[in-house]
Amino acid sequence: MSKTIKIDGVDVPFEDGQTIMDAALAADIYIPHLCHKPGLSPHGSCKLCTVDVDGRAVSSCTMPASEGQQIANNTPALKEVRKTIIQMLFIEGNHLCPSCEKTGDCTLQALAYHHDMLDGHFPQFYPRRNVDASHPTLIIDRDRCILCELCVRASREVDGKNVFAIAGRGIKRQLIVNSPSGKLADSDIETEDLASHICPVGAILIKDHGYEVPIGRRTFDLHSIAETDLEQVILKKTVHHDA
Ligand code: SF4
Numbered sequence: 520m521s522k523t524i525k526i527d528g529v530d531v532p533f534e535d536g537q538t539i540m541d542a543a544l545a546a547d548i549y550i551p552h553l554c555h556k557p558g559l560s561p562h563g564s565c566k567l568c569t570v571d572v573d574g575r576a577v578s579s580c581t582m583p584a585s586e587g588q589q590i591a592n593n594t595p596a597l598k599e600v601r602k603t604i605i606q607m608l609f610i611e612g613n614h615l616c617p618s619c620e621k622t623g624d625c626t627l628q629a630l631a632y633h634h635d636m637l638d639g640h641f642p643q644f645y646p647r648r649n650v651d652a653s654h655p656t657l658i659i660d661r662d663r664c665i666l667c668e669l670c671v672r673a674s675r676e677v678d679g680k681n682v683f684a685i686a687g688r689g690i691k692r693q694l695i696v697n698s699p700s701g702k703l704a705d706s707d708i709e710t711e712d713l714a715s716h717i718c719p720v721g722a723i724l725i726k727d728h729g730y731e732v733p734i735g736r737r738t739f740d741l742h743s744i745a746e747t748d749l750e751q752v753i754l755k756k757t758v759h760h761d762a
């Protein structure tokens with residue numbers, strides 16, 4: 520008999536070694552997440568996947584499932600915490616959606632809609648961070664980076680490269696490029712790499728491809744962020760092939 524955890528009263532089976540997030544996704548239960556992608560090592564930084572396990576707040580993407588856990592995923596308090604985290608991410612960068620190419624395809628924006636976020640609540644930081652447009656086909660806009668490290672892990676774990684890292688402390692933390700000049704043009708990243716496509720926001724974009732999908736046909740016009748097999752839809756949509 521398989522082992523189970525209970526999520527919002529529903530029995531969810533799990534295998535040894537799975538996290539609560541793994542078990543939930545396999546059972547088609549959506550737990551909000553931003554820094555987690557199946558296939559990459561868990562990171563535990565965004566805290567959007569916070570659930571209550573036996574009355575204690577934990578990150579479900581790093582917490583191993585264990586027999587008999589009673590987990591709450593959909594409480595008003597958790598929704599409020601998650602909304603606050605999203606608001607903090609919005610005000611800490613320059614997430615000006617009306618002028619961002621990623622609008623409608625952006626996981627951060629979709630999560631904000633999902634959590635009924637109507638404003639940023641906190642004062643805007645309006646940071647000024649460097650744009651790296653040195654690469655022939657890719658651009659980094661650090662004002663939109665949410666430091667999820669998906670590109671860091673994709674480059675290291677899937678592409679077999681080590682193009683990105685996060686450096687600095689506190690509010691000065693930012694995405695850096697591991698090349699002699701620190702510029703993307705001097706790295707070995709290629710357009711086809713997963714790291715070029717995995718950014719859930721508009722921080723790493725493919726040049727010469729913008730506003731190609733009409734309003735009403737973008738990912739989150741057609742799909743809810745709560746669809747648990749969304750990863751493939753997003754990746755398929757964001758890989759561009761030049762003729
Ligand atoms: S560039 Fe994108 S994928 Fe990389 S850390 Fe920033 S938000 Fe995450």
Ligand code: FES
Nearest residue numbers: 563565566568580
């Ligand atoms: S998805 Fe779990 S901490 Fe980000």
